[in-house]
Amino acid sequence: MRDFSANHDWLSINTATIRKQAGAEVPLARIIDQCAAQGIPAISPWRDQVHAAGLDATARQLKAHGIGLSGYCRGGFYTGADAAARSAALDDNRRAIDEAKTLGAPCLVLVVGALPGALEGRAQYKDIGRARNEVRDGIAASLEYAKSVGMPLAIEPLHPMQAADRACVNTLEHALDLCDELDAGRSGALGVALDIYHVWWDPKLQQQIARAGRERLLAYHVCDWLTPTRDLLSDRGMMGDGVVELRKIRGWVEAAGFAGYSEVEIFSNLDWWQRSGEATLAVCIDRHRQVV
Amino acid sequence: MRDFSANHDWLSINTATIRKQAGAEVPLARIIDQCAAQGIPAISPWRDQVHAAGLDATARQLKAHGIGLSGYCRGGFYTGADAAARSAALDDNRRAIDEAKTLGAPCLVLVVGALPGALEGRAQYKDIGRARNEVRDGIAASLEYAKSVGMPLAIEPLHPMQAADRACVNTLEHALDLCDELDAGRSGALGVALDIYHVWWDPKLQQQIARAGRERLLAYHVCDWLTPTRDLLSDRGMMGDGVVELRKIRGWVEAAGFAGYSEVEIFSNLDWWQRSGEATLAVCIDRHRQVV
Numbered sequence: 035m036r037d038f039s040a041n042h043d044w045l046s047i048n049t050a051t052i053r054k055q056a057g058a059e060v061p062l063a064r065i066i067d068q069c070a071a072q073g074i075p076a077i078s079p080w081r082d083q084v085h086a087a088g089l090d091a092t093a094r095q096l097k098a099h100g101i102g103l104s105g106y107c108r109g110g111f112y113t114g115a116d117a118a119a120r121s122a123a124l125d126d127n128r129r130a131i132d133e134a135k136t137l138g139a140p141c142l143v144l145v146v147g148a149l150p151g152a153l154e155g156r157a158q159y160k161d162i163g164r165a166r167n168e169v170r171d172g173i174a175a176s177l178e179y180a181k182s183v184g185m186p187l188a189i190e191p192l193h194p195m196q197a198a199d200r201a202c203v204n205t206l207e208h209a210l211d212l213c214d215e216l217d218a219g220r221s222g223a224l225g226v227a228l229d230i231y232h233v234w235w236d237p238k239l240q241q242q243i244a245r246a247g248r249e250r251l252l253a254y255h256v257c258d259w260l261t262p263t264r265d266l267l268s269d270r271g272m273m274g275d276g277v278v279e280l281r282k283i284r285g286w287v288e289a290a291g292f293a294g295y296s297e298v299e300i301f302s303n304l305d306w307w308q309r310s311g312e313a314t315l316a317v318c319i320d321r322h323r324q325v326v
Numbered sequence: 327m328r329d330f331s332a333n334h335d336w337l338s339i340n341t342a343t344i345r346k347q348a349g350a351e352v353p354l355a356r357i358i359d360q361c362a363a364q365g366i367p368a369i370s371p372w373r374d375q376v377h378a379a380g381l382d383a384t385a386r387q388l389k390a391h392g393i394g395l396s397g398y399c400r401g402g403f404y405t406g407a408d409a410a411a412r413s414a415a416l417d418d419n420r421r422a423i424d425e426a427k428t429l430g431a432p433c434l435v436l437v438v439g440a441l442p443g444a445l446e447g448r449a450q451y452k453d454i455g456r457a458r459n460e461v462r463d464g465i466a467a468s469l470e471y472a473k474s475v476g477m478p479l480a481i482e483p484l485h486p487m488q489a490a491d492r493a494c495v496n497t498l499e500h501a502l503d504l505c506d507e508l509d510a511g512r513s514g515a516l517g518v519a520l521d522i523y524h525v526w527w528d529p530k531l532q533q534q535i536a537r538a539g540r541e542r543l544l545a546y547h548v549c550d551w552l553t554p555t556r557d558l559l560s561d562r563g564m565m566g567d568g569v570v571e572l573r574k575i576r577g578w579v580e581a582a583g584f585a586g587y588s589e590v591e592i593f594s595n596l597d598w599w600q601r602s603g604e605a606t607l608a609v610c611i612d613r614h615r616q617v618v
Contacts, residue, residue: 194528205529266558277449279454
């Protein structure tokens with residue numbers, strides 16, 4: 035298992051972690067400058083931030099700083115109540131794949147979608163089995179295009195508490211079943227983004243990480259699970275402040291062959307998004323060395 | 327599949343559903359009278375309410391009304407940072423088993439416990455594997471006593487969002503693995519309480535319900551999953567107001583041989599606990615007939 039204590043060579047910052055600073059949205063260009071100032075070698079930016087900053091300008095800025103990507107957030111949301119909605123989702127995923135390619139991302143992270151409309155509180159249907167079929171078909175279609183341009187797709191299983199509105203793939207086992215169905219040859223074109231926030235509770239986690247192996251483990255995200263958790267989306271904890279056994283899980287992931295970045299992704303409306311970006315990054319670096 | 331549309335002969339009310347009315351705690355004796363007034367044939371009371379009302383007085387009142395039990399809530403919380411804490415938990419579970427027997431409950435529902443102290447925001451250890459071992463050992467010890475007095479134990483898998491603080495058994499598959507380990511002969515002494523709120527999202531739900539079978543399905547709880555869900559504990563929805571496919575899941579449960587009560591258990595600080603008990607019960611009856 036790699037020793038992270040001496041430096042932060044394997045730290046990546048998901049830009050959502052400092053997308054709000056002192057309660058206000060911060061543009062991506064500033065976030066990248068802040069990461070560069072603290073010697074952070076990689077980030078994972080979000081599409082909406084990249085669109086606002088400009089795709090080419092972002093690519094140039096990253097290159098100028100020598101900052102790489104650990105992933106690109108995010109494609110997915112494949113489900114739809116009708117064929118037109120599902121077709122629009124496929125078009126959008128093609129654009130996301132192209133953007134990931136322009137930015138030099140190692141993978142496009144997929145939040146696959148769930149019951150259409152549920153995120154707005156008006157589910158258009160309740161059949162989660164149907165949603166799962168639409169997700170499988172959507173990934174299959176994206177995969178064809180992604181392979182043609184050489185952009186791996188990483189299915190991110192989300193916590194079951196987000197099964198209705200964000201992603202109906204909620205366990206690593208389910209994500210790997212999809213990988214096996216759609217990429218039986220383990221080509222490297224399809225795998226998973228493993229975020230400990232979503233999967234830490236799973237009694238089959240160690241077994242399924244071993245099953246995933248190097249070819250399927252495309253990204254590794256960390257934060258922590260707080261007790262109490264006050265919000266289903268935006269109350270994630272800083273590594274070390276919650277109950278997740280971070281080092282044990284990284285041990286499993288590395289034993290399976292993963293040797294990439296440890297990406298910090300913290301949504302925290304009540305705490306970290308109220309602080310300065312510099313302060314949050316400094317704590318991320320410290321915790322990366324001490325507890326991740 | 328049984329037809330519920332003509333009456334509410336198979337409706338049970340978990341007393342938590344109306345433990346608060348118009349925002350205030352209501353004593354169990356009044357809750358029982360309210361259920362009797364609307365012809366509800368069964369309830370599942372909570373221990374703290376029974377202790378406050380008196381065990382024998384509650385047993386007499388239920389008998390006078392001809393109201394049965396669909397379960398008794400609840401035993402469990404087996405984990406502890408030291409042997410003294412775990413031993414105290416076993417003592418308490420013996421008392422819960424005796425109370426369930428006095429009340430004529432068909433099973434004692436087990437919320438098994440998780441990281442000790444996490445419910446108070448101060449987890450005494452983080453090793454969820456250790457917690458799971460302590461739970462297995464605790465259930466094994468309780469089972470011996472429960473068998474001797476003839477009280478079935480029903481493990482309730484809780485939603486993964488409650489894995490840290492309330493129960494580290496979070497899937498039906500895990501609960502059934504425990505049943506197979508501790509009661510290989512499917513004697514009926516150990517099974518599960520299946521609450522759709524906790525398990526509706528599980529891609530293996532249908533498969534595992536079939537695996538459970540009649541001997542393991544000791545209780546069936548219903549409510550609904552709201553979008554958005556505003557609180558991790560107390561924002562459950564009334565049946566029909568959320569996204570769960572209630573009738574489909576009941577079909578699976580009945581196909582596996584379950585023929586007992588459909589028990590309504592709604593924690594709802596923001597909505598139903600603000601209404602009158604009579605109004606809430608009337609809606610429970612209506613939804614039981616229309617959508618459960």
